[in-house]
Amino acid sequence: MTTLAQNPINQYSRILSYGASRGNTIVPNDDLVEKIDSSDEWIRQRTGIATRHRADENQSVTDLAVEAAKDALHNASLTGADIDAVICSTITHPFATPSLAVLVADAIDSRCPAYDISAACAGFCYGIAQADALVKAGTARNALVIGVEKLSDFIDDTERTISFLLGDGAGAAVVSTSDSPGISPTVWGSDGSRFDTVGMTHSMLEIRNRDFVAHPVQEGEKIWPTLRQDGPSVFRWAVWEMAKVAKQALETAGITADDLGALITHQANERIIDQMVKTLKLPETVAVARDIVDAGNTSAASVPLAAHRLLQENPELSGKFALQIGFGAGLAFAAQVVVLP
């Protein structure tokens, strides 16, 4: 009986490097407050955000993704020829197809498999889960994961629930084979019953048909999907439900909060981070990523951008455990413990 050949499996994987690219314009709160009848103080008090990076018309979502990808490759001392898969998480690539990932693969001179995933703010951690599985299954030696958003293309400047939080950027990671465990099993999931809690205002078909029951479209009015959220409801879920997921990720990894070197949450709102730290009863020795203060909320890009910065500012964290957790529209979430490169 002939049997099918299988790839030799790899026992372990790890994150070999992170890379980053930030929007080329720094936007302070004062530039946004007039249109939402607010103030710098109000935004800082409710979100912790002082500025956000945004990309101007000369910096596309592809530019951000490629720059972060190349930075991660450089930091791993690899080239495109070494990469066996490219996974992009984005909700702001303006084509339903082809994917953004194929453009990134092309830009690094690779013809490897490349595809996008849609898991919004959980997307980078979803991507790490997939890359971890590809590497361990022997499907890839090195996989490139990119979380990238140009959210400023999908906001309404007059909207008060989420637009002022948002920034643009890309973060990337190379996931590779390893001699020792470097990525724990991912705790992940979704809750589609809460599809409307955070997301786009309208479907593409509604826009094509100019068919908004709640908001009749005026002749000549520009229409475009933008982001909205039920902030308090998302806050409650993001803190208390995600704290349970974070605890589960630690248990699954076989460690406790005392073993952590860093907590890298999705950078949605600094008050979510503060409350999660409190709820998890993290010891003061754990470094907590707070990139949000001057980068804003960059959805899929926020976890790798925060990780990249934390390592730049605290190189002694290399080799330590970090709990990274992403959560957002879907309501999708994913958490894993990684050994920082």
Next chain:
Amino acid sequence: MASKEEILAGLAEIVNEETGVEQSDVQLDKSFTEDLDIDSISMMTIVVNAEEKFDVTIPDEEVKNLKTVGDAVDFIENAGK
């Protein structure tokens, strides 16, 4: 089963811990937003802590109806029955 007075006292403790508002200022006729200057995020934290303290469930959609401290006390009292 907690009495109305016990619920008010417990809620005042929670509000004080989250916002620093004096417990004596947390009275039945006070509006959370207008009188006590509590924003929507702090309100959610208060709700979650109240759920734990009084062993009740306060759904997200119900939170929007809790305009005054009295509304919250009544809801918790009825939810606990």
